[in-house]
Amino acid sequence: MGRGRVQLKRIENKINRQVTFSKRRGGLLKKAHEISVLCDAEVALIVFSHKGKLFEYATDSCMEKILERHERYAYAERQLVANDSETQGNWTIEYTRLKAKIDLLQRNYRHYMGEDLASMSLKELQSLEQQLDTSLKNIRNRRNDLMYESISELQKKEKRIQEQNSILAKKIKEKEQAVAQHAVQWEQPNYRVDTSFLPQQQPLPSLNIGGNNFNEDAAPELGRNGLDLTLEPLYSCHLGCF
Numbered sequence: 001m002g003r004g005r006v007q008l009k010r011i012e013n014k015i016n017r018q019v020t021f022s023k024r025r026g027g028l029l030k031k032a033h034e035i036s037v038l039c040d041a042e043v044a045l046i047v048f049s050h051k052g053k054l055f056e057y058a059t060d061s062c063m064e065k066i067l068e069r070h071e072r073y074a075y076a077e078r079q080l081v082a083n084d085s086e087t088q089g090n091w092t093i094e095y096t097r098l099k100a101k102i103d104l105l106q107r108n109y110r111h112y113m114g115e116d117l118a119s120m121s122l123k124e125l126q127s128l129e130q131q132l133d134t135s136l137k138n139i140r141n142r143r144n145d146l147m148y149e150s151i152s153e154l155q156k157k158e159k160r161i162q163e164q165n166s167i168l169a170k171k172i173k174e175k176e177q178a179v180a181q182h183a184v185q186w187e188q189p190n191y192r193v194d195t196s197f198l199p200q201q202q203p204l205p206s207l208n209i210g211g212n213n214f215n216e217d218a219a220p221e222l223g224r225n226g227l228d229l230t231l232e233p234l235y236s237c238h239l240g241c242f
Helices: 014-039 063-112 122-187 216-221
Strands: 044-048 054-058 207-209 229-231
Touching: 014 044, 014 054, 044 063, 054 063, 063 122
Parallel strands: 207 229
Antiparallel strands: 044 054
16 A cells, blocks of 8 residues: 655654655755756755754855855846836826927928928027127138148148158258269379389480481481481492492
8 A cells, every 4th residue: 555645734743844854854955966966057955954954065166156146046036027117107197208308309400491481480590699609710710720730730741751851952962962973083093103213214326327317307208217227229339439
């Protein structure tokens, strides 16, 4: 015969209640450990006895970490529920407020564009004119600032270009001077050929054959080597010479 189902109600006997608490507490802690190991879950178990004694179990003994996580989750859930309730209650009010703001912006835009001015009073037109004057003044000031900045930047750029041109002109001038000096050195060299060590050319003696003396006036008509070989024809000799 199988064991009957135990009726769940408070055990009146104090001893039996303490024994049952000890047994059920051990089984509960065992089940918590099993689900933590088998399912890789973070488990925290807290049990207080009827006398106020604390019994607890936590995965990896991180009870504080698990409780802190539980507190954050519970707080976020409460805030989400509260915000949803408030948002649902204020949707109508928020829609009305946003619609009125959009209508006002569209009307002001048309007024700035010069449209729908018939419904405006004199005071409203003066206020609109003042706003437009202020906006136009701000626009002109901003435009002038941008123009001044652009001019200043162009002046700085021009100054840099002029400095670069001056440097290039200086380099070109130095290059031209160097080329001119080099050309002068080639045209008029600083060195001369020294001919003092060469022997002076002496006039060669003339050979006079036939009894005729050398005529000094005929020197310019000498041969190329300056040698005067006056050869009388043999036929001019008298037969008495032999």
